[in-house]
Amino acid sequence: MVASVKTFKRNGILRSITTTLSNDIPVTIVFVQHRTKKREWLAILSTDVTLEAEEIIRLYGIRWDIETFFKCTKSLLQLGKEFQGRSFDMLISHTTIVFARYIILSWQHRQHGDARTLGGLFLAMCDELAELDWVVALTQLLEILNGVVEKANKRVAKFIKCQLSQWMAALPNYIKAYLPISICES
Incomplete structure (x- = not known):
């Protein structure tokens, strides 16, 4: 009916x-x-x-991702076939290794053009990051550290400048492009 x-x-x-x-x-x-x-x-x-129909489809999409994950781990990554241990600790260790492989493969896939994201977590982080302009935040942090350097004794100031220079050198170039590099010079 x-x-x-x-x-x-x-x-x-x-x-x-x-x-x-x-x-x-x-x-x-x-x-x-x-x-x-x-x-x-x-x-x-x-x-x-x-x-609602839209919510049923959204939940089905999440479930489908889980089904794909299990199929991939069982057939492609040999979960259950590669290792034949009977110890609980061995089974947990093997499952952890297989899942770690899946995580690495998924990460590589996303780095090479997969437009999918982490769903709700991604959207929540985007909203949170939109409220904070990271360039302004890093600039303010550097200004605060410079203020500390000016008020500190020579030994502490030298240590802070050295640490800050090392930190700036390790930053990726796309972040360095937004920051005033002259702040970190000794």
Whole structure:
């Protein structure tokens, strides 16, 4: 028995149907159009009928990333096949090594053009960083350290200048371009 049908014209959502299965479990089924093959679609079923169609799709995307992770670790990175230990500590160690491999491979993939980010964590960090202009913050920090150098005795001032020079030398060039390098000269 179909309780409600919603038709959408955005985000590739074709329809959303809320119904009850034969065992009296209420479900929502969201039909989503394939991104590149417009004639193909995917049906996503959710037992939480309070969720909107967009939220069901978002949660499915997260779950799909987890499924991809496990498939990759089991088939490509040999989780469960590469090592045949029976000790709990050995299993934990092996799983940790396989997951570390996955993290490194994912990081390399993202460094070479993957536009995906860390989802909500990324957006939260972007909002937080937008409030703080890091160039202004670093400049203010350098000004504070220069004030300390002017008021400190010669030995402490020399130590601070030396440490600051080493720190500035280790900074990436894209950060150095924004900072007044003359502040760190001895």
